[in-house]
Amino acid sequence: MTDAARTPPHRTNRPPQVPAHLPTQVLAGRVVTPTSVLDDGVVVVQGDRIAWVGERNRATAAGYDVTDLAPAEPGTTLVPGLVDLHDHGGGGASFPDATSAEEVLVAAREHLRHGTTSLVASLVTAPRQVLLERVATLADVAGTGDLVGIHLEGPFLSRARCGAQNPHDMLDGDPVLVREIAAAARGHLRTMTVAPEVRGVVGPGGVIETLVEVGALPSIGHTDATTEQTEAAIAAALAALAAAGRPGARLTATHLFNGMRPLHHRDPGPIAACLAAAARGQMVVELVADGTHLAHGTVRSVVGLVGAHVDADGHVAGPDAVALVTDAMAAAGMADGTYELGPVRVAVADGVARLADGGSIAGGTSHLLDVVREAVAAGVGLVDAVRAASWTPAVVLGLEDVGGLVTGRRADVVRTDADLRVQQVLRAGADVGGAAD
Template identity: 70%
Template sequence: MRENRTMTSDAASSVSVPTTSSSTSVAGRRAYRGRVVLPHDVLDDGAVVVDGTTIVWVGRVAEAAAAGHGEAVAAAGEPQPGTTILPGLVDLHDHGGGGASFPDAGDADTARVAVREHLAHGTTSLVASLVTAPRDVLLARTAMLADLADAGEIAGIHLEGPFLSRDRCGAQNPADMLAGDPKLVRAIADASRGHLVTMTVAPEIAGVQEPGGVIETLVEVGAIPSLGHTDAHWSVTEGAIAVGSAALDGAGATARSSRLTATHLFNGMRPLHHRDPGPIAACLEAAKRGKVVVELVGDGTHLDPGTVATVFELVGADAIALVTDAMAAAGMPDGSYQLGPMAVVVAGGVARLADGSAEGGSIAGGTAHLIDVVRHTVAAGIPLPDAVRAASLTPAGVLGRSDVGALEAGRRADLVVTGPDLAVRSVVRAGETVA
C-alpha cells in the first residue's frame, strides 16, 4: 500500500538529506528556530533546516554545528518568545472558507479562494469536500476540483454522499440521496482523474456493502470508503468495516491506506446507547484494532471537549484525524451562506441550517480553521504532539502521503510558525513562504 511508515522522530532529529554541493546548499539553506513539534516529542530549543522545497535537518540547536548546519541555524537568530513550529496541517474534510464553497464553486478561481483561506492559517494539504447533489453537479464539481489537484493546489477530493441515510442527512438534501450505485462511483472517479481520495457512505444503504457494491468499487478505483451520515446498527456497521477492510487488504500496494475512515464521528450518526451501540461503538472498536481512522471535528461546537479527550484516550492519535468540516463561513463574519443547495445561517460563529426556527436547524459544517481545532484539542487536555499528529501525520497516512505530515528530514518543507496560543505567524509550503 502507499501508506508509508517513515522514520521516527529520533531519526528525524539526526538524519540529513545529502546535497550536491556544500557551498551551494549552505548558501541556499534556511533555518527556522523555536519549539519544534515532532510526531511524539517537542524540542524546546529546536531548528528546522530547509533546502529548496525539502526539509534537510531537524534537531536541537546545540546539535546543529555537529550536523553541518551550524551556519544556517546561527543565521536564523534567536526566535521570538513563544515561537512554536508545527508541520503543515492536513485537512481531510473541508467544504470551503473565505466566503467560497467547494460544492457551489462554478470555477477553479472561486474554489481557490477557499484553498487560500485555509492555507493562510496553516493547512498546507487540503482535501476539498463536496456534498450530496445531482449526478451532473457532482461530476462537474469533481472535474473542476481535479484541475486544482493536478496543479498541486489541493491534496484530493472527498465526496460526502450521495449514498447516505435520509434519517441522518444533517445539512444535506435528502431528496438527492441515492441507493448505492457503483457505476456512479466509477464515473466520479473518472472525472477526478485519480484524485478521489475518500467518499462518505452509509453502511445500511442498499448497494453499499453488498459484493461488487460501492465500498468494494471505491477501493477498486483507489479511494478510501468513509462511514458516516448513518442510522446503521452495530452489526451492520461491523459488516461494512469487514467488507472495506477485506477490499483494502486485497488491493495491497495499490491502496492509499490499510484503513477505512469514519466521517466526523458522533455527528450525523445514530447516537451511542448502551442497548443500541450503533455505528459509533463499531467505529471506535475498529479504530482500536487498526482498521479505521476516525474523524473528529474538535472545534468546540461539534463535540464536547470531554468527548474529544475520551476518544484520544481510547484509540490514540494514530487512529484520529482532526478535521474542520469547514464551510464557506470559515474565516468570515456571521451571516447567510450556502452549503450546496442548503441555506445556512451563521450566528456566534456556529453554522446551522436556516430552517426558520429561533434556534436554527442542524449544525451545517464548521467555521474554524484546522489550527483552531488543534488549539481546542490541546485545551481539552491532549498533549501538543498528539493533537498535531492527529492534524498532520495521521491524515497524511490516509492520503497515502509520506512526503507531508511531519517535520522530518526528506519530507516537503511545509511548516507553520506560530506564537503564543498557536497564533499563526507565517506559513511555509514546499519551502516557499505563503502567509
C-alpha cells in the first residue's frame, strides 16, 4: 500500500499571517463566527485568506479603513463556507452513478453555489468492481480540490437496516476490500459507514482496524446492533486510533436515528451508545436535520444533550459533537421526479425522496444551508447550527484551514439574507456566484 493510501490529504496548518499586498475585499453584515454573532461585523479578505474579522467599529484600529464601506443590506448575514460530511449528489447528478469527472462536478458545483465549499462525496453499497471504479473517479476530482474526500456508506452494513440500499450487495467485513478501496482512493478515503454486528467488522485485523490503518475514520450506521455491540465497536475504533497516533480523532455516527434500530428503554440499541460516546467527546453524530429525516424536537434534544462544549474562557458554546449533513442525492436542487441512487430508483414528491419500491425515505434533497436554516427553525441557536455545519465537520476531517470565519483561514465566505438564503459564495476568496445565478 502506498503512503498516499495511508495519509489523508489537505491537512494544512493555518498560516501565521496574511500578506498585506494581496487584493482586498471587505464584506459587512451580521457575522457568524465559531463562537458568537457580530451584529455589525466586517470580514476582510486578502487574496485567498481571511485577513481580519471583527466589529465594524474596531476595523480602523485594526488597520482597515471602512469609512467608505456602504452599510450592509438589513439582515445580511456572513457565515463560513459549509462542510458536508455526507452527500450523494445534486443538480441531477449522483456520485454513486457517476462514471466521469464531469458528472461528479455537476453535483459538487450544485452544492458549491449553495454555500458548501468543502464537500465529501458519498457512495452507497454496490458490487466490488463498481465501488472501486466509482472511488477512482471520485479520487480524480478530489485530486483537483473540488472534493475534500470520499465516504463509503457500505458495503459492510446490516441487511435488516439497509434503508435505501441494495441488501443483496452487502458483505461480511473484508479488510482486503478496504485496502483495495483505499488504494483506489489515492489518499482521499475519509470515512466508511459500518455496522458493528456484521461479521469481520470488529476484532483483530477487522474492518475497523483496517480503516484506521489506511487513514480513514469508521462511522457507525445502518445497524441493528445492540448497545453492547456498538460500545465494543466504538472502543475498538478508539483503541485503533490511539495506537495509530491519532488519540484525539473522533469517529462518527452516520445519520443518527436513520437506518438504526430505534431507541427503546428496554432495548436501547446503537443510538444510546452513540449518544453516550458523543457526550464523552469520543464521537460526532450526524443529523439530517432537514425537517424530513428527523423531527424538530429530536434535533433540539440531541444538540442540547451532546452538543455543548466549554471554550477557553469557560463559556458554553457550540455543538462540537454534532455535524449537520444533507445525505443529499441527485434530486437536490431539482424538481420532483424519478432519480437513481445506485441500483435503486427514487421518487421525489413535494421535495421528499422515497424509494419507488417500498416508500422508505431515500436520502435528502436539501443543500446544507437549507439544513442549517431548518435547524434554526427547530430551535437550535444560529451559532450552534452554523458551527455544526462548518467548524465541527472540518475538525472531523482534520481540515485546519476551513470551517470558520477566523483570521488566517481560507476565505470561504457565504453571504446570505436575513432568512439564510444564499446571495454570494466566496471560495478561497474567489466569487463562485450564488444560488440565484
